[in-house]
Amino acid sequence: MSEPAKATEKKKTGPKASHASEVTRHGFFVKLILMMLIDALGLYGMFTAYLVKSWAVLAVLAVLIFALNWVYFSKRMIPAKYLVPGMVFLLIYQVFVMGYTGYVSFTNYGQGHNSTKEDALHSILIAAEERAPGVETVPAAVVEDASGYGLAIADCTTDAVQVGTEDTPMHDVQGKCAAGMITEVSGYKVLTIADILKPDVQTEVTKLRVQVSQDVNDGSYKSEDGSTAYLVKSRYSYDEAADTLTDVETGVVYTANDKIGAYVDPNGNAIDPGWRVFVGFDNYMNMFARGDLAGPFLKALLWSFIFAAVSVLSTFALGLILGLVFADKRIKGRKIYQSLMILPYAFPAFLATLVWRGMLNTKYGFINDVLLGGVHIPWLTDGTLAKFSILGVNLWLGFPYMFLVCLGALQSLPGDVEEAAKIDGASGLRTVWSIKLPLVLQSTVPLLIASFAFNFNNFSLIYMLTGGGPNYPGLDVGQTDILISMVYKIAIESGSPNYGLASAMSIVIFIVVGVIAWLGFRQTKTLEEL
Structure with a gap:
């Protein structure tokens, strides 16, 4: 190698080049840590969207995570590294907000119409619940597992125990009773009175209702004190095939009206709450x-x-x-x-x-x-x-x-x-x-x-x-x-x-x-x- 070439090589491998290489390496690790945090947040959002079955949000998050990683780990995307952050915030705080506002303007979203049809039906049935006549209280216990709180009931004379949650109807499990109280439920933790008296737990117990079976007309079990429960039934009987609610006291039949998002009787009277539906240009016409x-x-x-x-x-x-x-x-x-x-x-x-x-x-x-x-x-x-x-x-x-x-x-x-x-x-x-x-x-x-x-x-x-x-x-x-x-x-x-x-x-x-x-x-x- 000639002397000028050696001098050039020495300059490249000198202290300045070594320092620049070290700075680049440190910058890469900082970028890697930041991207790991962003990816973790994005994956958490995707998991949450999957749980609530929001497929559009899940797809958008997946595309954004892929685009961010591609831009910041590619050597050919230098300009995009500076443009992407602004574009992401523009999409989130401007385009998405405008698009979602436009979508809502074509719906009846508002008081009494703020959720799905299933939620509305569930709320109507619960709001009209009454204690079933002639039904006695039964021994009960508030239980907990990874999915949340549940309710167990038992016939302590035979140790027959049933358990369920808000999402799962009552079903048979192994359990034990002692002194007329449920002491053990297989797969669940039985909460003590001290546990139930905690303010946050007490609120959950008060709201807790567990269906007897898949048929909502069979009623639900409810507990007020965490140690006993009783059967409650709604005054409305739901016919899934006809999608109607019948008032068992008056015999009035309420039919689902998907144009206004509510159950209505023959006279046009609706039961609250309703559900969110697409109403086209009705809001603009109004x-x-x-x-x-x-x-x-x-x-x-x-x-x-x-x-x-x-x-x-x-x-x-x-x-x-x-x-x-x-x-x-x-x-x-x-x-x-x-x-x-x-x-x-x-x-x-x-x-x-x-x-x-x-x-x-x-x-x-x-x-x-x-x-x-x-x-x-x-x-x-x-x-x-x-x-x-x-x-x-x-x-x-x-x-x-x-x-x-x-x-x-x-x-x-x-x-x-x-x-x-x-x-x-x-x-x-x-x-x-x-x-x-x-x-x-x-x-x-x-x-x-x-x-x-x-x-x-x-x-x-x-x-x-x-x-x-x-x-x-x-x-x-x-x-x-x-x-x-x-x-x-x-x-x-x-x-x-x-x-x-x-x-x-x-x-x-x-x-x-x-x-x-x-x-x-x-x-x-x-x-x-x-």
Whole structure:
């Protein structure tokens, strides 16, 4: 080997190369440990999805785990190593959420329709359980195995023991009795009184019901104290072949209606709970056609547009005017004034909103009681005044942001443009309207679009200031509700939450904001040509 080649080889195998190799090796082990943790979490999620038979989740997790391992252990996927984390979070927190919201909007998911048909049937039968007439209590014991808690009953005269769990009906097992109590059950641990009296165990024992057989009409055993049990039967008799429930006391037959997800009698009366079913576009039609909902929804939609548009225009106009004033270097102490102008932006918005709510109180508010000499103006309880109050408070909260944006845009404008306007004889107003405003809009339109989207979904201001009220007669929604606060009330605060309808409204909000943003960005391209 020649001397230059030896020198090159020495450089490659020198201390620096050795250090780089060591760093690479340590980095590989760190990556290996992190991937092991991620794989363990993914496998746990797949196992959980398998237990609850959620095959779609299981398949998605399997694909994600395979993709992550392939990307981070392949030498040809260097760019993907940086893109994959963001893509995964995008899929989980954006695409999945949007997709699942869209799916729910086509169902009747809500109060009384939040599970499967099997769960609904089980709940109906349990809710109508009564102690079987003429049945005596029998010796019992609460038992435990790897699958959870169960109930054992016995005929202590013959040591005949039966045991079952919530998922497994009663069946014969080997066991022993002593002094009229079950002391041993083959394959299970018999809980003592001390064990049963533990709060978490006691709750489980109270809810524990074990079917006598595979036929639900045979009833279930229930224990209240953990040492005795009695047979309970539902007032409804279930016919699996016909998929009907019969009230054994009245003889009324309830038939499964898969269109509405409930058991109904011939008169249309349904038994609660029902189950979740696909209802197509019913939720979307209800928003525009259902008598008690269509009017408030359309009013909330119109008010959402007005609120968002007026909020953006008013805050931008005030921010621009103040920006034009305080961009003038001839004003003394303008730095102090600029700092004072952004004070509303420095306070948490929800706290400032609560302060304004107190100030606008009809009887005791500062505005009515002090500034206006004790008059009782219903700022927040009259529909029209409440809307003006909301716009006024939002103007106070929002103008500092627009002031900062406009001031920054004005200060970045080239000075020769204004000098050229003065030479051409343009007045100050003409300079602002024809030169400064278009240049400011060119850089601020994307921010105005974002501000519109924010105000269109400005839930905290509406909820904290008026709570959406005053409410329409007989409804849980009010005259100052925007769509997002209406969604919240329908999904959370109403007496009968309707997640399907709330999801449909959320999709409408997404479409409206998306269309407005698209149109706004098209307008941005037009401004760039000015």
